[in-house]
Amino acid sequence: MMCLWIQNxxxxxxxxxxxxxxxxxxxxxxxxxxxxxxxxxALETAWSTGRSLIASNxxxxxxxxxxxxxxxxxxxxxxxDNNNIAKMTRILAxxxxxxxxxxxxxxxxxxxxxxx
Numbered sequence: 378m379m380c381l382w383i384q385n386x387x388x389x390x391x392x393x394x395x396x397x398x399x400x401x402x403x404x405x406x407x408x409x410x411x412x413x414x415x416x417x418x419a420l421e422t423a424w425s426t427g428r429s430l431i432a433s434n435x436x437x438x439x440x441x442x443x444x445x446x447x448x449x450x451x452x453x454x455x456x457x458d459n460n461n462i463a464k465m466t467r468i469l470a471x472x473x474x475x476x477x478x479x480x481x482x483x484x485x486x487x488x489x490x491x492x493x
Contacts, residue, residue: 379406384416391420 383406389395390403407413 380410380412383407383410383413387413387417387420391417391424 383403386395386399386403390400393400395403407417
């Protein structure tokens with residue numbers, strides 16, 4: 378259980394994003410746990426492989442920007458999400474009013490039935 382907790386935090390640990398108390402706990406655990414050491418080594422290998430790939434001098438294809446723009450031009454126009462939110466708000470208000478009306482009718486009927 379502790380190993381799963383540690384392994385789920387190895388990347389933020391590696392990036393220095395954890396509080397010092399958790400960093401200390403993970404460091405102590407890594408000293409004694411072969412499974413978590415192996416997971417950390419795998420993370421370090423992936424990290425260094427990724428860094429070497431990023432450092433390459435690869436250039437994008439010459440016409441990439443034109444191809445991207447061609448795809449963007451055929452996309453549908455963006456929807457007006459504010460309009461959808463307004464519609465949903467009106468629908469929820471109508472449902473609320475219907476429920477409230479139904480409750481009031483039930484209360485009125487019960488009160489009428491209680492009269493002598």
